[in-house]
Amino acid sequence: MPDNVDKSMKAMLKETDGLGTVATRAGIIDNLKERGYLENQGKRLISTSIGQSLISQLPDDIKNPLLTARWEQALTYVSEGKISPSDYMKTQKEWLINHLNEGEVI
Numbered sequence: 001m002p003d004n005v006d007k008s009m010k011a012m013l014k015e016t017d018g019l020g021t022v023a024t025r026a027g028i029i030d031n032l033k034e035r036g037y038l039e040n041q042g043k044r045l046i047s048t049s050i051g052q053s054l055i056s057q058l059p060d061d062i063k064n065p066l067l068t069a070r071w072e073q074a075l076t077y078v079s080e081g082k083i084s085p086s087d088y089m090k091t092q093k094e095w096l097i098n099h100l101n102e103g104e105v106i
Contacts, residue, residue, distance in 0.1 A: 059099070 029045065032038040037051030047055070061067055074091070077083045 029038065032051070033040075036048055037054060038045055039048055040046075055063060071092075074083065074088055078085050078088050
């Protein structure tokens with residue numbers, strides 16, 4: 001992770017198990033392999049040219065793991081009753097609409 005990411009963001013990633021759980025990561029990886037975005041190269045998992053092309057078209061904040069960490073944290077708050085599911089969805093909708101209006105999401 002870049003050095004310029006503040007410590008609270010790094011802690012957030014650790015607290016939310018990084019990017020998904022072991023169970024969800026496996027399914028996501030399988031899905032990406034089935035779609036041709038990833039492939040095994042020996043014991044390594046690498047992105048294909050199609051996968052790299054897709055990633056290159058996405059806005060930077062979508063590619064930032066801290067965004068996922070923030071979403072995971074918010075979902076934890078939902079499960080703990082600290083925020084309502086409707087408030088979480090409202091925030092997600094607003095975020096998406098703002099990006100669409102700015103022309104940042106393909």
